[in-house]
Amino acid sequence: MSVTEVLKQSSDPESEGRTVLKLTTAYGLVDRSIKTSPPRDATPEEIPIINISRIFSDEPAARHAVAEEIKKAATTSGFFYMSGHGIPDEVIGAALEAAKDFFHQPQDIKQRVNQAASKWFNGWNGPKSHRANAVESLDHRESFGFRYDPRYDPAVEDVDTIPEEIKAGFRAEEYCWTQTSNLPHFKQDVLDYWRACLALARQLIRIFALALDLPENYFDEKTSHPDAAVALNYYPTIPESAGKDTGVEAVSIGSHTDLQFFTMLWQDQNGGLQVLNRDGQWLNAKPIEGTFVVNIGDYLMRITNDRFVSTVHRAKNFTNNERFSMPFFFGMYSKFDDQIGLANLNSGFNFNETCGVLPSCIDENHPAKYEPVSCAEWVHLRFKASNLEGGSGFVRHYGVWVSLKHSNDLPDNLENEQPLLFSTACLLASRFVPSISKTVGHEMYLMVRRLAACVVLKPPPLDYESLQSLLLLSMFSPTVQTAMPIDSWVMSALAINHATLPLNISGSQHAHPDFSEMRLKRLRIWNGLCLTHIQFSIGNGRQSMVQKAFVDYCSQILSFPEAICEDARLFAEVLLYSGTENLLNHSDVLCEGETIVFDDLVQWKTTWNHILAQSSSATLRNAALETSRGILSYFLELDFSVVLDMPDYYFFITIYAALTLCKFDISEPLITATQTCLMDLAPNDEHIAFRFGTVLEEIRRKAAAAGTLTTQMRPEDQMEPLMWNDNYAWDVMMAGLYPLDVAVTEWEDAPPDIGETFH
Ligand SMILES: O=C(O)CCC(=O)C(=O)O
Numbered sequence: 147m148s149v150t151e152v153l154k155q156s157s158d159p160e161s162e163g164r165t166v167l168k169l170t171t172a173y174g175l176v177d178r179s180i181k182t183s184p185p186r187d188a189t190p191e192e193i194p195i196i197n198i199s200r201i202f203s204d205e206p207a208a209r210h211a212v213a214e215e216i217k218k219a220a221t222t223s224g225f226f227y228m229s230g231h232g233i234p235d236e237v238i239g240a241a242l243e244a245a246k247d248f249f250h251q252p253q254d255i256k257q258r259v260n261q262a263a264s265k266w267f268n269g270w271n272g273p274k275s276h277r278a279n280a281v282e283s284l285d286h287r288e289s290f291g292f293r294y295d296p297r298y299d300p301a302v303e304d305v306d307t308i309p310e311e312i313k314a315g316f317r318a319e320e321y322c323w324t325q326t327s328n329l330p331h332f333k334q335d336v337l338d339y340w341r342a343c344l345a346l347a348r349q350l351i352r353i354f355a356l357a358l359d360l361p362e363n364y365f366d367e368k369t370s371h372p373d374a375a376v377a378l379n380y381y382p383t384i385p386e387s388a389g390k391d392t393g394v395e396a397v398s399i400g401s402h403t404d405l406q407f408f409t410m411l412w413q414d415q416n417g418g419l420q421v422l423n424r425d426g427q428w429l430n431a432k433p434i435e436g437t438f439v440v441n442i443g444d445y446l447m448r449i450t451n452d453r454f455v456s457t458v459h460r461a462k463n464f465t466n467n468e469r470f471s472m473p474f475f476f477g478m479y480s481k482f483d484d485q486i487g488l489a490n491l492n493s494g495f496n497f498n499e500t501c502g503v504l505p506s507c508i509d510e511n512h513p514a515k516y517e518p519v520s521c522a523e524w525v526h527l528r529f530k531a532s533n534l535e536g537g538s539g540f541v542r543h544y545g546v547w548v549s550l551k552h553s554n555d556l557p558d559n560l561e562n563e564q565p566l567l568f569s570t571a572c573l574l575a576s577r578f579v580p581s582i583s584k585t586v587g588h589e590m591y592l593m594v595r596r597l598a599a600c601v602v603l604k605p606p607p608l609d610y611e612s613l614q615s616l617l618l619l620s621m622f623s624p625t626v627q628t629a630m631p632i633d634s635w636v637m638s639a640l641a642i643n644h645a646t647l648p649l650n651i652s653g654s655q656h657a658h659p660d661f662s663e664m665r666l667k668r669l670r671i672w673n674g675l676c677l678t679h680i681q682f683s684i685g686n687g688r689q690s691m692v693q694k695a696f697v698d699y700c701s702q703i704l705s706f707p708e709a710i711c712e713d714a715r716l717f718a719e720v721l722l723y724s725g726t727e728n729l730l731n732h733s734d735v736l737c738e739g740e741t742i743v744f745d746d747l748v749q750w751k752t753t754w755n756h757i758l759a760q761s762s763s764a765t766l767r768n769a770a771l772e773t774s775r776g777i778l779s780y781f782l783e784l785d786f787s788v789v790l791d792m793p794d795y796y797f798f799i800t801i802y803a804a805l806t807l808c809k810f811d812i813s814e815p816l817i818t819a820t821q822t823c824l825m826d827l828a829p830n831d832e833h834i835a836f837r838f839g840t841v842l843e844e845i846r847r848k849a850a851a852a853g854t855l856t857t858q859m860r861p862e863d864q865m866e867p868l869m870w871n872d873n874y875a876w877d878v879m880m881a882g883l884y885p886l887d888v889a890v891t892e893w894e895d896a897p898p899d900i901g902e903t904f905h
């Protein structure tokens with residue numbers, strides 16, 4: 147049975163006493179029918195206790211016997227208790243005390259090691275900052291996590307001799323320890339626990355090899371530097387009232403499967419861990435003194451061809467005590483590296499390993515169900531489907547706010563279907579949420595960045611919503627409260643793009659069959675992004691650091707045989723706006739008088755005329771409409787006093803957008819709003835704002851006379867563009883740039899009869 151099948155299996159969700167639980171898996175979101183009956187205690191058959199002390203025996207038979215028991219548990223419930231593990235009580239006790247000392251500190255001290263400041267998701271996650279399951283509550287949990295560091299691994303004699311390709315994947319951060327040094331024993335005690343777990347896991351994986359009918363040392367080399375991580379979990383009591391008003395089930399950590407090879411969980415005596423059996427019944431995995439709970443992760447399930455099962459579990463602490471647990475993940479998967487756009491190992495294997503279905507799990511009747519998967523790809527799969535990563539809690543939290551505010555225009559499933567668009571909406575909405583903290587904003591921003599990186603990495607086709615999100619981001623980020631540094635955002639995204647392009651041509655595994663198409667698509671996105679980026683830098687007085695690189699990069703589109711007119715047009719606009727920005731940043735040129743500037747424009751127009759005059763495709767039209775609407779909305783949001791201080795070029799951009807909108811959708815209310823705004827703010831009728839306002843007024847007047855102006859918005863697919871040629875829009879605009887007396891005559895003469903051209 148595949149992961150999806152296991153998760154989906156069970157009877158009709160409509161049947162009595164059952165409900166549907168949604169689960170995030172690497173294969174997407176799946177529904178799982180579960181029983182509504184209260185959890186019952188697991189029987190010893192369901193979650194057996196396995197005394198593993200025999201794994202340390204010199205007798206192969208003793209080790210094999212343990213392997214058999216593990217095999218049975220792994221292939222049935224996927225969970226077992228491990229006794230006889232040999233980790234001294236003192237080591238566990240000291241780590242637990244360290245955890246208590248840490249979590250009992252005031253928030254501002256814990257903040258010092260907040261995961262938000264971490265590059266690799268080490269450190270502290272505050273209360274209710276995550277949501278492991280989309281349909282359950284935010285996790286009533288705080289945690290502190292850290293990842294494999296060879297310097298603290300006693301099995302490593304000399305860190306300098308570790309091969310570079312393995313080193314490159316290490317995700318440890320010393321700040322976990324420097325920022326907690328106020329607790330004198332913390333580092334020592336927590337690392338002692340980690341070392342003890344690591345040594346045990348390395349023994350245990352040999353028994354897993356036996357259980358999989360492999361040589362005992364099969365995994366040894368692959369796990370010389372595993373991504374082995376400890377999390378300290380702190381679960382305060384869930385208030386009884388929690389979830390009552392919303393109907394959302396309150397949890398300490400929501401229903402999930404673990405990702406990696408296996409997890410060894412130490413839990414205190416309070417209880418709260420629940421395991422979902424195949425029948426959809428929740429079972430209490432009650433604490434048993436002296437044991438760890440061990441469970442299989444998704445990666446192990448995959449490479450065993452689904453023989454070993456990764457089982458859904460969660461925790462709820464409804465006792466009056468605070469609960470602690472200390473899972474050791476062998477190993478916790480790496481989070482997304484948003485600097486280079488690559489994720490790395492998640493499996494518990496070394497950082498550079500790829501693993502297919504194990505030979506012993508394949509036979510005539512059981513062909514391999516899965517391709518070999520590199521750890522990077524595996525993470526990518528799950529990442530796409532999952533929002534477990536940092537920030538998602540906040541995003542969802544504010545997502546509720548977004549959904550409430552805009553319940554009419556957001557599809558129900560936006561969060562899961564379009565996580566980037568959803569997160570972007572949340573990020574943008576967050577500036578309207580009173581007293582939102584910088585940390586929260588930053589977390590949401592990181593989330594968006596990671597998702598954006600995922601989108602850019604995805605093979606084509608890039609869906610419209612993703613493109614929309616990227617455009618939205620590049621448009622509005624200057625106004626987002628968290629002061630998202632747009633240049634660095636775009637720059638790193640650009641870096642991701644550059645970094646991933648070679649990935650797709652080198653190494654057969656990663657080669658995309660249609661590299662050229664993918665590259666073209668990416669260039670298209672970049673042209674779009676670049677355009678909006680430049681448009682919005684204009685008038686903000688912010689020089690784009692990356693502009694030249696942008697333009698050079700964008701120009702590559704023209705060398706594609708598949709490039710079409712729209713690509714060229716977009717590029718032409720990029721040039722126009724970047725030229726504009728250049729001029730603005732060189733005031734000496736501007737000082738010489740406006741003529742030079744306008745000559746420049748005319749030259750640009752001559753160069754690109756053949757492209758601009760072409761008719762537009764639906765895609766281009768929609769893109770043009772969206773961009774234009776964005777520009778006008780942005781313009782309308784600006785303070786009058788700010789607008790008046792802006793150079794004429796800013797008005798040029800605005801009118802260009804307004805005219806584009808006039809061409810495709812003359813009834814768009816933004817046009818009237820812009821017209822009114824322009825005329826209201828102009829200090830006199832010589833001002834460029836007034837001239838442009840008049841231009842818009844006249845176009846609308848003529849459209850009304852021709853009966854084209856409707857008060858109702860027409861559905862976009864029925865919209866016919868106004869049949870003027872682009873020269874007309876251009877001429878009108880250019881005319882508007884000159885003093886009104888000249889302009890009106892020239893412009894009146896421009897189109898033969900605008901009325902005739904309207905439909
Ligand atoms: O604390 C527990 O009981 C479960 C923790 C868990 O499942 C996890 O951290 O992945």
Ligand SMILES: [Fe+2]
Pocket residue numbers: 402403404409459
């Ligand atoms: Fe877990």
